[in-house]
Amino acid sequence: NAGVTQTPKFRVLKTGQSMTLLCAQDMNHEYMYWYRQDPGMGLRLIHYSVGEGTTAKGEVPDGYNVSRLKKQNFLLGLESAAPSQTSVYFCASRTDSYQSLKYNSPLHFGNGTRLTVT
Amino acid sequence: KNEVEQSPQNLTAQEGEFITINCSYSVGISALHWLQQHPGGGIVSLFMLSSGKKKHGRLIATINIQEKHSSLHITASHPRDSAVYICAVREDSNYQLIWGAGTKLIIKP
Numbered sequence: 001n002a003g004v005t006q007t008p009k010f011r012v013l014k015t016g017q018s019m020t021l022l023c024a025q026d027m028n029h030e031y032m033y034w035y036r037q038d039p040g041m042g043l044r045l046i047h048y049s050v051g052e053g054t055t056a057k058g059e060v061p062d063g064y065n066v067s068r069l070k071k072q073n074f075l076l077g078l079e080s081a082a083p084s085q086t087s088v089y090f091c092a093s094r095t096d097s098y099q100s101l102k103y104n105s106p107l108h109f110g111n112g113t114r115l116t117v118t
Numbered sequence: 119k120n121e122v123e124q125s126p127q128n129l130t131a132q133e134g135e136f137i138t139i140n141c142s143y144s145v146g147i148s149a150l151h152w153l154q155q156h157p158g159g160g161i162v163s164l165f166m167l168s169s170g171k172k173k174h175g176r177l178i179a180t181i182n183i184q185e186k187h188s189s190l191h192i193t194a195s196h197p198r199d200s201a202v203y204i205c206a207v208r209e210d211s212n213y214q215l216i217w218g219a220g221t222k223l224i225i226k227p
Contacts, residue, residue, distance in 0.1 A: 042122065042204070042217030090161065107151070109161040 002026055006091050006110035013081040013117045021076040021113050023091030029108070030096045032074040033058075034066060036087040037112075043090065049074055050096075081117045089113045121145050124205050124218040132226055137192040139221045141205030144186065148210040152179050152190050155202040155220065164190075164203075195225045 004025045013019055023032065030051050035043040045058030047066040055066045063085060065077045074093075078085060091110040125140045141150070152165045165172050165179040167188070172179050176195075181188040192199055205218040 040219060042120075042206075042219045044217075045215070088159065092161075106163040106166055107153075107161075108163070112159045112161075114159075 004091055004093055004108050004110040006089075006113050008113060009111065010114050011116070013078075013115065015082060015117060017081050018077070018079050019081065019115075020078075021089055021091075021115075023074045023076070023093075023110055024072055025074075025091075025093040025108070026072060027093065027095070027108065028071070029093035030071075031094045032068065033092045033107070034064070034074065034076045035090045035092065036060065037090060038087050046076065046089075081115075083117045085115065086117045087115060089115060120219070122205060122207055122216050122218040124203075124221050126221060127219070128222045128224075130224045130226065131195055133196060135195050135225075137195050137199070137223065137225075139190045139203050139205075139223070141188045141190070141218055142186060143188075143205075143207045143216070145207065145216065146210045147183075147186075147207040148213070149208045150181055150188050151206045151208070151215070152188070153204045153206065155204060157201065161204070192223075197225045197227050199223060200225050 007022045033048045034046040037043050044060045046064050047058050047061055049055045049068040052071040067075045090112050092107045094105045094107050122143045149166055149168045153161050153163050155161045167181050176193045178191040202220040202222050204220045206215050
Protein backbone atom coordinates (compact mmCIF):
# COMPACT_ATOMS: atom_id res chain seq x y z
CA ASN A 1 0.00 0.00 0.00
CA ALA A 2 1.21 3.49 -0.82
CA GLY A 3 -0.55 5.11 2.17
CA VAL A 4 -0.94 8.86 1.63
CA THR A 5 0.58 10.30 -1.52
CA GLN A 6 0.95 14.01 -2.18
CA THR A 7 1.78 15.61 -5.48
CA PRO A 8 3.73 17.62 -6.36
CA LYS A 9 6.65 17.47 -3.91
CA PHE A 10 7.93 20.95 -4.79
CA ARG A 11 6.49 23.93 -6.59
CA VAL A 12 7.44 27.55 -7.19
CA LEU A 13 4.66 29.97 -8.11
CA LYS A 14 4.56 33.62 -8.96
CA THR A 15 2.16 35.84 -7.04
CA GLY A 16 -1.30 35.56 -8.53
CA GLN A 17 -0.83 32.15 -10.12
CA SER A 18 -3.07 29.26 -9.23
CA MET A 19 -2.36 25.62 -8.52
CA THR A 20 -3.89 22.46 -7.09
CA LEU A 21 -2.25 20.09 -4.65
CA LEU A 22 -3.43 16.52 -4.81
CA CYS A 23 -3.68 14.12 -1.89
CA ALA A 24 -4.54 10.48 -2.48
CA GLN A 25 -4.95 7.75 0.12
CA ASP A 26 -5.51 4.04 -0.46
CA MET A 27 -6.57 3.09 3.08
CA ASN A 28 -10.28 3.80 2.66
CA HIS A 29 -10.06 6.49 5.34
CA GLU A 30 -13.06 8.68 5.98
CA TYR A 31 -11.26 11.73 7.37
CA MET A 32 -8.80 13.78 5.38
CA TYR A 33 -6.95 16.98 6.33
CA TRP A 34 -4.79 19.67 4.82
CA TYR A 35 -2.23 21.36 7.10
CA ARG A 36 0.42 23.95 6.58
CA GLN A 37 3.69 23.96 8.51
CA ASP A 38 5.66 27.15 9.03
CA PRO A 39 8.94 27.58 10.93
CA GLY A 40 8.54 27.78 14.70
CA MET A 41 4.83 27.02 14.61
CA GLY A 42 2.73 23.95 15.08
CA LEU A 43 0.80 22.46 12.20
CA ARG A 44 -2.19 24.59 11.29
CA LEU A 45 -5.35 23.09 9.85
CA ILE A 46 -6.49 24.64 6.58
CA HIS A 47 -9.51 22.53 5.63
CA TYR A 48 -10.72 19.05 6.38
CA SER A 49 -13.25 16.50 5.19
CA VAL A 50 -15.20 13.90 7.13
CA GLY A 51 -16.32 12.02 4.05
CA GLU A 52 -16.81 12.04 0.30
CA GLY A 53 -18.57 15.19 -0.84
CA THR A 54 -18.10 17.09 2.44
CA THR A 55 -15.54 19.71 3.41
CA ALA A 56 -15.14 22.12 6.30
CA LYS A 57 -12.95 25.07 7.22
CA GLY A 58 -10.10 24.71 9.64
CA GLU A 59 -8.05 27.27 11.48
CA VAL A 60 -6.55 29.09 8.45
CA PRO A 61 -8.85 28.57 5.44
CA ASP A 62 -8.56 31.98 3.75
CA GLY A 63 -7.03 31.87 0.27
CA TYR A 64 -7.59 28.12 -0.12
CA ASN A 65 -10.37 25.94 -1.47
CA VAL A 66 -10.80 22.18 -1.29
CA SER A 67 -12.80 19.44 -2.89
CA ARG A 68 -13.45 15.79 -2.10
CA LEU A 69 -15.30 14.37 -5.04
CA LYS A 70 -13.93 10.87 -4.42
CA LYS A 71 -13.30 9.28 -1.03
CA GLN A 72 -9.65 8.61 -1.79
CA ASN A 73 -8.75 12.11 -3.04
CA PHE A 74 -8.62 15.48 -1.32
CA LEU A 75 -7.59 18.46 -3.42
CA LEU A 76 -6.27 21.77 -2.12
CA GLY A 77 -6.50 24.75 -4.45
CA LEU A 78 -4.84 28.14 -4.37
CA GLU A 79 -6.74 30.45 -6.69
CA SER A 80 -4.38 33.41 -6.51
CA ALA A 81 -1.15 32.59 -4.70
CA ALA A 82 0.40 35.09 -2.29
CA PRO A 83 3.88 35.10 -0.72
CA SER A 84 2.22 34.47 2.67
CA GLN A 85 1.23 31.05 1.34
CA THR A 86 4.87 30.00 1.08
CA SER A 87 4.91 26.97 3.34
CA VAL A 88 5.14 23.22 3.53
CA TYR A 89 1.75 21.60 3.04
CA PHE A 90 0.85 18.24 4.54
CA CYS A 91 -2.11 16.05 3.83
CA ALA A 92 -3.24 13.52 6.42
CA SER A 93 -5.95 10.94 6.73
CA ARG A 94 -7.45 8.69 9.40
CA THR A 95 -10.24 6.23 9.85
CA ASP A 96 -13.23 6.56 12.12
CA SER A 97 -13.81 2.84 12.31
CA TYR A 98 -12.51 2.52 15.86
CA GLN A 99 -15.83 2.88 17.65
CA SER A 100 -14.40 3.62 21.06
CA LEU A 101 -11.63 5.83 19.68
CA LYS A 102 -13.64 7.59 17.02
CA TYR A 103 -11.79 10.86 17.34
CA ASN A 104 -8.43 9.40 18.18
CA SER A 105 -7.37 7.02 15.47
CA PRO A 106 -3.80 7.65 14.32
CA LEU A 107 -3.14 10.16 11.56
CA HIS A 108 -1.30 9.05 8.44
CA PHE A 109 0.64 11.79 6.71
CA GLY A 110 1.87 12.38 3.20
CA ASN A 111 5.46 13.46 2.65
CA GLY A 112 4.59 17.11 2.17
CA THR A 113 4.65 19.67 -0.63
CA ARG A 114 7.11 22.53 -0.38
CA LEU A 115 5.53 25.58 -2.00
CA THR A 116 7.32 28.85 -2.62
CA VAL A 117 5.43 31.91 -3.85
CA THR A 118 7.60 34.70 -5.20
CA LYS B 119 -0.04 31.61 25.67
CA ASN B 120 -0.07 28.52 23.46
CA GLU B 121 -2.45 25.79 24.54
CA VAL B 122 0.22 23.14 23.87
CA GLU B 123 3.78 23.90 24.89
CA GLN B 124 6.76 21.67 24.27
CA SER B 125 10.14 21.83 25.95
CA PRO B 126 12.88 22.06 25.13
CA GLN B 127 12.58 23.60 21.67
CA ASN B 128 15.97 22.21 20.71
CA LEU B 129 17.98 19.39 22.27
CA THR B 130 21.41 18.10 21.33
CA ALA B 131 22.75 15.00 23.06
CA GLN B 132 25.39 12.32 22.67
CA GLU B 133 24.62 8.85 21.42
CA GLY B 134 23.50 6.61 24.26
CA GLU B 135 22.01 9.34 26.43
CA PHE B 136 18.52 9.10 27.93
CA ILE B 137 16.30 11.72 26.31
CA THR B 138 13.20 13.40 27.73
CA ILE B 139 10.91 15.71 25.79
CA ASN B 140 8.04 17.39 27.59
CA CYS B 141 4.57 18.49 26.54
CA SER B 142 2.23 20.59 28.68
CA TYR B 143 -1.29 21.58 27.72
CA SER B 144 -3.98 23.81 29.16
CA VAL B 145 -7.22 22.33 27.79
CA GLY B 146 -9.28 19.27 28.59
CA ILE B 147 -8.34 16.45 26.29
CA SER B 148 -9.53 13.04 25.18
CA ALA B 149 -6.11 11.92 23.97
CA LEU B 150 -2.56 13.06 23.34
CA HIS B 151 -0.47 12.16 20.31
CA TRP B 152 3.28 12.02 19.86
CA LEU B 153 4.61 12.16 16.31
CA GLN B 154 8.04 12.12 14.73
CA GLN B 155 9.04 14.26 11.76
CA HIS B 156 12.08 12.97 9.94
CA PRO B 157 14.72 15.34 8.53
CA GLY B 158 13.30 14.62 5.08
CA GLY B 159 9.93 15.95 6.20
CA GLY B 160 7.75 12.86 6.60
CA ILE B 161 5.57 12.71 9.75
CA VAL B 162 4.86 9.45 11.53
CA SER B 163 2.55 8.77 14.47
CA LEU B 164 4.43 7.27 17.41
CA PHE B 165 1.91 7.08 20.23
CA MET B 166 -1.63 7.97 21.10
CA LEU B 167 -2.45 7.86 24.79
CA SER B 168 -5.13 9.00 27.18
CA SER B 169 -3.70 7.66 30.42
CA GLY B 170 -0.69 5.93 31.89
CA LYS B 171 2.23 4.84 29.81
CA LYS B 172 3.01 3.25 26.46
CA LYS B 173 6.25 1.68 25.24
CA HIS B 174 7.46 0.84 21.78
CA GLY B 175 11.03 -0.33 21.47
CA ARG B 176 13.27 2.37 22.97
CA LEU B 177 10.47 4.93 23.08
CA ILE B 178 8.29 5.46 26.14
CA ALA B 179 5.42 7.93 26.43
CA THR B 180 3.74 8.87 29.69
CA ILE B 181 0.85 11.14 30.51
CA ASN B 182 -0.42 12.68 33.74
CA ILE B 183 -3.96 13.88 33.10
CA GLN B 184 -4.26 15.70 36.44
CA GLU B 185 -1.07 17.69 35.81
CA LYS B 186 -1.84 18.09 32.07
CA HIS B 187 1.61 16.92 31.16
CA SER B 188 3.16 14.25 28.98
CA SER B 189 6.72 13.13 28.43
CA LEU B 190 8.39 11.24 25.61
CA HIS B 191 11.51 9.33 26.60
CA ILE B 192 14.11 7.75 24.38
CA THR B 193 16.45 5.23 25.94
CA ALA B 194 19.92 4.47 24.51
CA SER B 195 19.55 7.28 21.96
CA HIS B 196 21.02 6.83 18.51
CA PRO B 197 21.79 9.29 15.69
CA ARG B 198 18.86 7.88 13.72
CA ASP B 199 16.57 9.24 16.46
CA SER B 200 17.45 12.74 15.26
CA ALA B 201 14.14 14.29 14.23
CA VAL B 202 11.51 16.78 15.30
CA TYR B 203 9.13 15.34 17.88
CA ILE B 204 5.65 16.81 17.89
CA CYS B 205 2.99 16.68 20.58
CA ALA B 206 -0.69 17.18 19.73
CA VAL B 207 -3.78 17.00 21.93
CA ARG B 208 -7.37 16.19 20.99
CA GLU B 209 -9.50 18.77 22.77
CA ASP B 210 -12.48 17.07 24.41
CA SER B 211 -14.90 19.99 23.87
CA ASN B 212 -14.72 20.13 20.07
CA TYR B 213 -12.50 17.18 19.13
CA GLN B 214 -10.04 19.44 17.34
CA LEU B 215 -6.34 18.66 17.38
CA ILE B 216 -4.08 21.32 18.87
CA TRP B 217 -0.45 21.05 17.85
CA GLY B 218 2.75 21.85 19.66
CA ALA B 219 5.56 23.58 17.78
CA GLY B 220 7.86 20.57 18.05
CA THR B 221 11.17 19.72 19.68
CA LYS B 222 14.16 19.37 17.40
CA LEU B 223 16.41 16.55 18.64
CA ILE B 224 19.95 15.98 17.40
CA ILE B 225 21.86 12.94 18.59
CA LYS B 226 25.60 13.14 17.93
CA PRO B 227 27.65 9.95 17.40
